[in-house]
Amino acid sequence: MKIGILQTGLVPEDLVSAFGEYPQVFQDLLAEHGFDFDSYSVVRGEFPSGPEAADGWLITGSRHGVYEDHDWIPPLEELIRGAVAADRPVVGVCFGHQIIAQALGGHVEKFKGGWAIGPQDYELNGETVTVNAWHQDQVITPPEGAETVGSNAFCQHAALLYPGKAYSVQPHPEFSDAYTQALIDTRGPGLVPQDILDSAAKRLGAPLSQAKLAAQFALFFREGRIS
Structure with a gap:
């Protein structure tokens, strides 16, 4: 099964040599699940020929907001539909x-409650998972037909299931503690309040549910379900 990775953001330039770009990070996350991959840097205007170019699609994180005026966002939305x-x-x-x-x-x-940074606990599909996060924007109103399957007190719609069609999560199962610490050190100061960065750094080292979410993604790609 071929998964097309749609890269919507870039790893900060000074971190690429240590951590790689996002397509490789996601390939590593899903390495045990037997997929083939193509990647498209949509943030640079590189798009597939259409939805038939892969058997499934994975859309990465980005420093950009979905509501911002970028030339690549409307065609990405069209590709999703x-x-x-x-x-x-x-x-x-x-x-x-x-x-x-x-x-x-x-x-x-942009969520009025501020930022979620570092390890966060979520109730996801009936169980508690811990995943690194890095966001201020949130889905405030899900689309019609979407089911909220993951949440916590800070992020009401942290995971959405569009039965048989799409599955998405707000946190970053692909973010290791080392990468999150690097973002705290290099990208966070001046962007995120220091007390939030300090609190996030103290939580690093908590057991993460990366493998569980990777397995959910793989199951969804193959069977259109998460359990």
Whole structure:
């Protein structure tokens, strides 16, 4: 099964040598599940020929907001709608979570409650999982037909299931503690309040549910379900 990775953001330049770009990070996350991959840097205007170019699609995170005026966002939304219509399963993470919701009629905005950084606990599909997060934007109103399957007190719609069509999560199962610490050190100061960065750094080292979410993504790609 071929998964097309739609890269919507870039790893900060000074971190690429240590951590790689996002397509490789997601390939590593899903390495045990037997997929083949193609990647498209949509943030640089590189798009597939259409939804039929892969058997399933994965949309990465990004520093951009889905509501911003970028030339590549409207065609990405069109590709998402085309994939959903063609029954090509779509998985989204962070920005990917938000752009799927927006493309299908939901509403995303900068959350008035501020930032979620570092390890966060979520009730996801009936169990507690811990995943690194890095976001201020949130899905405020899911599209019609979307089921909220993951949440916590800070993020009401942290995981959305579009049965048989798409599955998306707000946090970052692909983020290791080392990468999150690097973002705290290099990207966080001046962007995120220091007390939030300090609190996030103290939580690093908590057992993460990366493998569990990777297994959910793989199951969704193959069978259109998460359990």
